[in-house]
Amino acid sequence: MNFEILAYEETPLGLLCLRRREILSQPGTWVTEVTLNHEFLMSSYLTASERALTELGLERVPGGKELRVLIGGLGLGYTAASALNSVMVNHVEVVEFLPQVISWLESGLVPLAERLNADERLEVTHGDIYERLSRPGEQEFELIAIDVDHSPEDVLGEQSQGFYSCEGLTRAKSHLTQGGVLGVWSYDESSPLLANMQEVFETVTVEKVTVMNDLIREEQTDWLFFGVN
Numbered sequence: 001m002n003f004e005i006l007a008y009e010e011t012p013l014g015l016l017c018l019r020r021r022e023i024l025s026q027p028g029t030w031v032t033e034v035t036l037n038h039e040f041l042m043s044s045y046l047t048a049s050e051r052a053l054t055e056l057g058l059e060r061v062p063g064g065k066e067l068r069v070l071i072g073g074l075g076l077g078y079t080a081a082s083a084l085n086s087v088m089v090n091h092v093e094v095v096e097f098l099p100q101v102i103s104w105l106e107s108g109l110v111p112l113a114e115r116l117n118a119d120e121r122l123e124v125t126h127g128d129i130y131e132r133l134s135r136p137g138e139q140e141f142e143l144i145a146i147d148v149d150h151s152p153e154d155v156l157g158e159q160s161q162g163f164y165s166c167e168g169l170t171r172a173k174s175h176l177t178q179g180g181v182l183g184v185w186s187y188d189e190s191s192p193l194l195a196n197m198q199e200v201f202e203t204v205t206v207e208k209v210t211v212m213n214d215l216i217r218e219e220q221t222d223w224l225f226f227g228v229n
Contacts, residue, residue: 049209049222051082057183066090072129073148077112095129137175151186169200176229184225201227
């Protein structure tokens with residue numbers, strides 16, 4: 001068998017499926033994928049932009065040690081793992097909206113489970129990252145990385161309503177230390193988000209991450225937005 005359903009569960013966002021399959025064109029290569037309401041969500045096959053979100057975010061943080069990172073969205077764990085690769089990072093907190101996704105990690109169903117579960121710097125909590133960032137902050141994080149929605153214009157649920165506005169970004173900024181960085185992942189270029197971030201942050205940059213998707217023989221580009229406090 002070259003296809004396996006690892007989990008199939010009802011969630012507040014709809015039907016969530018975790019599956020594992022062998023790529024027929026690359027025998028011996030297995031990928032883990034997530035679908036939501038039968039639509040593709042993420043894969044372990046292409047993770048460059050998810051990893052770059054924290055890698056490039058940390059590059060923008062002023063020099064220092066014992067950095068604290070807050071990540072919105074656990075997914076398959078690649079964004080968190082990338083942050084934990086840095087010896088400068090002392091603590092990574094991941095806020096995940098769906099308890100089922102947290103259970104996948106705890107049960108060892110995702111590819112990076114063994115490594116992530118063994119790292120004492122990682123804390124995974126069940127909650128709503130957007131609600132968390134809507135509250136007054138205490139300037140406690142050097143990096144906040146948001147990897148939840150498809151894009152600011154293509155959101156998974158109502159939870160993010162208001163987050164991408166100037167007001168929402170200003171509230172999120174209050175959780176950053178001086179010189180701290182907010183990073184947002186998107187599968188599409190978003191001019192409204194860029195304009196709002198430029199209103200809120202002193203310095204804003206956009207990074208394109210383009211890779212070749214061999215499965216469909218097309219280039220794939222994701223967009224990373226960074227604002228420095």
